[in-house]
């Protein structure tokens with residue numbers, strides 16, 4: 061991204077009404093262009109101070125280029141780190157060209173500078189991860205993490221596209237269940253450890269605090285809670301950007317310098333999309349017991365069914381969420397609820 | 405027994421280990437290295453833990469320990485036959501001893517300076533800190549004189565902030581090296597308003613302070629250091645140890661703080677613990693609290709009027725006028741505290757600090773059970 065475009069992006073996001081903004085730097089590898097990260101960070105800080113808003117930052121990085129001086133910068137500008145750790149060495153190395161030893165060493169360096177609670181890791185599951193969920197969790201515990209996000213497979217990830225390493229929803233749900241049970245067992249062994257997806261859903265179910273999670277909003281959180289800036293365009297989500305890379309730019313919300321924030325938000329196609337993703341009125345969702353806690357995924361449904369609403373009977377999103385809701389509500393009726401509510 | 409040091413037999417081979425105590429024999433293989441298994445029964449031996457200890461002791465690889473008892477979540481260091489509890493889960497009195505060197509030699513020091521292998525010590529502490537519970541409310545750092553570590557202290561503080569973001573830090577220091585503004589600034593930057601530095605002040609008269617500290621220019625450097633700490637946003641607590649020569653000017657000291665260090669976040673008047681140098685000099689240093697409580701009361705009064713929060717540590721309630729009970733704290737660490745036979749049945753025992761079990765329990769002539 062050019063500096064001038066970055067300035068336009070900063071301007072665009074500050075046109076929005078949010079009092080708290082979160083800026084996530086993605087790549088490629090953002091640390092390879094850290095001067096742009098610094099430029100955007102400082103521009104945002106200046107705007108935020110002038111307008112009385114709050115702004116938070118996260119860099120998504122493989123950490124290979126992380127140095128103490130980058131760490132010192134992140135520390136003084138309160139920039140959190142999100143990296144990737146797919147599991148124990150063999151699994152991580154199979155996914156990410158033998159980078160396990162490097163990433164765990166850099167995680168420790170990043171913790172020292174940025175703060176242990178400000179360095180998080182995400183794992184990307186593939187078919188290679190099947191049957192390995194306990195190993196993956198053990199890796200996170202052994203590396204001193206206090207939580208893991210048992211994520212579903214990203215359907216546009218490199219792994220799926222290039223290597224056909226996908227995992228079915230049923231396989232994922234089994235994996236999730238085994239992982240959650242195992243994490244609960246660890247907690248009974250004095251190891252305090254959280255599963256983040258469950259924590260987010262429980263917050264949604266048991267508190268009035270907004271979950272702040274893009275998948276769990278009605279209408280769609282994509283476009284309202286999150287915008288993705290890529291090149292000179294603003295997209296609804298990361299997935300929209302990947303769709304555009306494959307030639308379908310229907311989820312491009314604006315072109316920087318062409319539309320203002322207000323124009324983008326008022327565009328008929330976007331308003332139409334919001335209207336159709338109010339789960340309160342969506343067929344099947346409107347009579348689903350989990351509707352108050354669930355959300356919409358217009359881009360995912362479009363990819364799957366060529367329709368932003370989608371028939372929930374054929375929706376992976378629905379199947380996955382329904383499956384997890386059932387698990388959680390069952391568990392809330394058992395003594396495990398004590399541990400689970402501690403995650404909120 | 406809750407001692408900090410303990411003995412291990414037979415000796416543990418293979419270098420120093422730093423690990424967290426667990427009673428569970430079935431933790432995941434990959435995480436066992438972070439733990440030592442503690443079991444009263446010394447039963448089966450699940451592989452992979454960094455050590456196996458028991459109060460009883462049986463055949464290898466179990467080790468018998470004596471001098472302390474351990475519980476889940478404690479963090480210990482073991483080398484050969486020597487064990488040390490670095491951290492007690494759930495205690496508010498955890499202190500990291502980061503060096504044994506010092507740049508003063510105070511006559512009432514409880515931990516007289518020695519040479520120490522700080523590099524090894526620090527490596528062990530860094531590792532230990534990653535194992536402490538994240539909900540630890542407060543953690544002390546003391547020595548020796550921790551600031552002698554200079555840059556290494558800054559790194560340790562940053563490490564503590566990184567791994568224990570919710571924990572308040574309390575550093576005990578004579579503050580002399582904080583006369584260097586750059587150092588004070590670095591420490592301030594590393595600790596984000598979560599640090600308090602506790603600084604002993606022996607007198608309002610420079611020459612007397614220096615004599616007690618056993619070092620020239622100590623007063624001047626300490627006062628400049630304290631001002632620098634304040635300048636860089638670091639909270640400062642002033643500590644006054646109640647020895648004979650210090651007590652002689654106690655009201656003067658309170659007045660000095662009120663006039664010159666009014667930003668102090670807390671002033672602690674501390675009854676003496678007679679170990680270390682203090683024990684060697686006890687006849688010269690010790691003064692019966694019964695002989696100075698009036699002047700202590702007026703010193704506390706001076707600080708109250710100035711609005712500076714004040715506490716009294718290590719003086720038993722039955723020695724103090726009731727007006728001072730409000731500022732008397734239960735200050736003696738849970739693993740050191742003891743009571744006298746006369747305390748049995750005292751109505752205020754629950755609120756009283758008790759005595760140091762470590763120092764022969766020197767007691768005032770005025771100790772007397774309180775009946776209501």
Ligand code: SF4
Nearest residue numbers: 345348351354378382
């Ligand atoms: S679980 Fe399925 S049907 Fe229920 S609200 Fe969510 S998406 Fe709609």
Ligand code: SF4
Nearest residue numbers: 720722747750753756
């Ligand atoms: S009698 Fe003992 S417990 Fe009671 S106030 Fe005196 S020292 Fe404390």
